[in-house]
Amino acid sequence: MEVVIVPDATAGGELIAEAIASLVRRKPDALLGVATGSTPLPIYEALAGKVRAGAVDASRARICQLDEYVGLPAGHPESYRSVVLREVVEPLGLDESSFIGPDGSAEDVQAACEAYDRALSEAGGVDLQLLGIGTDGHIGFNEPCSSLASRTRIKTLTRQTRADNARFFDSPDEVPHHVITQGIGTILEARHLVLLATGEGKAEAVAQSVEGPVAALVPASALQLHRHATVVVDEAAASKLKLADYFRATYAAKPAWQGL
Numbered sequence: 001m002e003v004v005i006v007p008d009a010t011a012g013g014e015l016i017a018e019a020i021a022s023l024v025r026r027k028p029d030a031l032l033g034v035a036t037g038s039t040p041l042p043i044y045e046a047l048a049g050k051v052r053a054g055a056v057d058a059s060r061a062r063i064c065q066l067d068e069y070v071g072l073p074a075g076h077p078e079s080y081r082s083v084v085l086r087e088v089v090e091p092l093g094l095d096e097s098s099f100i101g102p103d104g105s106a107e108d109v110q111a112a113c114e115a116y117d118r119a120l121s122e123a124g125g126v127d128l129q130l131l132g133i134g135t136d137g138h139i140g141f142n143e144p145c146s147s148l149a150s151r152t153r154i155k156t157l158t159r160q161t162r163a164d165n166a167r168f169f170d171s172p173d174e175v176p177h178h179v180i181t182q183g184i185g186t187i188l189e190a191r192h193l194v195l196l197a198t199g200e201g202k203a204e205a206v207a208q209s210v211e212g213p214v215a216a217l218v219p220a221s222a223l224q225l226h227r228h229a230t231v232v233v234d235e236a237a238a239s240k241l242k243l244a245d246y247f248r249a250t251y252a253a254k255p256a257w258q259g260l
């Protein structure tokens with residue numbers, strides 16, 4: 001696992017957007033797994049900026065979703081499908097047909113989950129999966145104690161996660177209790193995992209994920225099992241890392257051609 005400490009969220013967004021651009025230059029039809037929440041927005045802004053400036057042609061890129069609320073009416077502005085369309089697919093100038101995600105309004109949720117895992121493999125697997133991290137260490141919507149081998153499935157949100165996500169809804173009661181999320185086992189199949197965490201509120205979860213034991217209690221610690229995982233953190237989110245100086249020195253000495 002590589003840990004990169006950046007000055008702030010904008011620098012993190014730029015660094016990761018450049019890594020995505022570089023992937024798309026090598027593999028124009030790359031499948032990019034995107035995350036929702038506030039943290040990845042600087043990545044999407046920086047990437048859309050590169051596309052507008054002609055620095056990368058992302059017209060053949062494909063996008064896939066990490067997770068989704070269950071039971072929101074189709075087209076609800078806070079369904080993750082709507083969010084990804086708004087924040088990623090449209091700004092990159094892509095067509096909706098290049099975007100796959102689980103069907104959160106399906107009657108048979110279990111079948112929708114299995115269908116999504118199949119769709120990901122049929123698409124050739126995820127080339128680069130972006131991740132944020134919950135204050136409790138969750139990735140996607142894999143809450144603490146999620147199986148490290150889990151596949152896409154329905155989960156129940158913790159009280160903390162519903163409270164954290166209430167800001168996107170008119171009232172806290174509107175946050176769904178249930179979600180579909182790529183499982184941790186599913187996420188680990190992506191070829192490159194890139195987690196961005198910013199702000200002091202994520203410092204404890206980051207420290208436990210990076211420097212603690214691999215444990216289902218801290219789902220993001222599963223990144224330690226992946227052969228190509230990159231954790232990008234701003235100074236505030238890095239503030240509880242014991243090895244921060246080591247991470248800084250290693251990244252500073254990294255050959256530029258290696259990228260992330």
Ligand SMILES: N[C@@H]1[C@@H](O)[C@H](O)[C@@H](COP(=O)(O)O)O[C@@H]1O
Nearest residue numbers: 035037038039132133134140141
């Ligand atoms: N399902 C999403 C996660 O994918 C995201 O990482 C997390 C953190 O969001 P934020 O970046 O807004 O803190 O929120 C939600 O729970």
